[in-house]
Amino acid sequence: MIKAFCTTCGSYHRLGTGNTIALGAKLVEKLERRKSIDLFTQAQKDAPTLFTNYLFGENRGKMFGLLECKDLQRKPAILYAFSGQYNGHWLVEGWVPPIFNVDDFSNMTFEREKQIKSLTRELEHTAVGEKKRLSLRAERKLLSQTLMKDIHSLYTLTNFRGQRQTVTQAFYGNNGIPTGTGDCCGPKLLNFAANNDLIPLGLTExxxxxxxxxxxxxxxxxxxxxxxKCVPILGFMLCGLESKS
Ligand SMILES: [Zn+2]
Ligand SMILES: [Zn+2]
Structure with a gap:
């Protein structure tokens, strides 16, 4: 059972597991049979980067998530997610997309990550004790902090009242927002449901x-x-769900 505090209502919102544990067992069966996460396409292309052996190597395993929903006609729908990227893929057919727009993300990060990397290289070639080091370090720190803030602004969460907030606005708590907030399965699934008129009945990871x-x-x-990472934004994300179920 998820229980998360919502600052808009000043109360807790909840969501149980519904039938998702049993549905998870079916997903696992498919993963074991196919040995790939390419489970939902017509012509399964057997792309090696989608194979599940990736999960057993040096990159280690990953969280998967299921959200049991009903649509406005009360027909059942099941949503599937993997956390973060799967072996370099943000988008895999049949799995919910990330919270941000992938093109906007790539445009934003591409040039600036190159700049950060080139500053790192320059630092490595500057002798310890040289004055230039301090300014290089300061420049690199500022660049990465700004980039992180801008990335967070791309993560726009929709709740079940149709309200939108960035992760920065929605995050409840005094500590800084951890890296990767919004990339876990729960937020990805709930955001997709809220944007597509689906009403969640249960969630598990x-x-x-x-x-x-x-x-x-x-x-x-x-x-x-x-x-x-998740409970602090789930209060906002689950807001409005009680009135729908
Ligand atoms: Zn999480
Ligand atoms: Zn609320």
């Missing part, structure tokens, strides 16, 4: 692949959205 180094995520284990 599970980890698939080689366990994380810290051991905090183990292959095949189910969980609710994370407390660090």
């Amino acid at each position: 599970f980890f698939w692949g080689r366990a994380t180094k810290s051991g905090s995520h183990q292959h095949g284990t189910y969980s609710t959205p994370c407390n660090e």
Whole structure:
């Protein structure tokens, strides 16, 4: 059960798991059979970058998520998500897209990441103790901080009242916004549902692949959205859902 505080209402919004654990088992069966996340296309192209062996190598496993919904005609719909990118892909057919527009993201990051990298190279070739180092470091820090802020402005969340806020506006808490906020399955799924007139009934996430180094995520284990990045924005995102279900 998700329970997240909404600053607009001054109360908690909730969402349970519904039938998503059983639906997750079916998804897992498909992943095991196909050995690829290319599960939803007509002509499965067997693109090697979509193979699931990626999840068992040095990059380790990943979170997957399911959102059980009904549409306005009360017909069931199931949405699927993977967290972040899958082996360099933001977009894979049949899986919900990220919260931001991928073209806008690429345009924004491409040039500036090159600049940041070239500053790093310059730093490596500047002798320790040289005055220039300080100004190079300051320049690089400013560039990455501005880039991070601008990236966050691309993440526009829609809730079930049809209101929109950036992750920065929606984030509830005093700590800074962690990197990757908005990239987890829960926010991706709920944002897609809110933008497409789908009413969520249940949500779950599970980890698939080689366990994380810290051991905090183990292959095949189910969980609710994370407390660090997701719960602080889910209060806003779930707002308006009670009146629809
Ligand atoms: Zn999360
Ligand atoms: Zn609310």
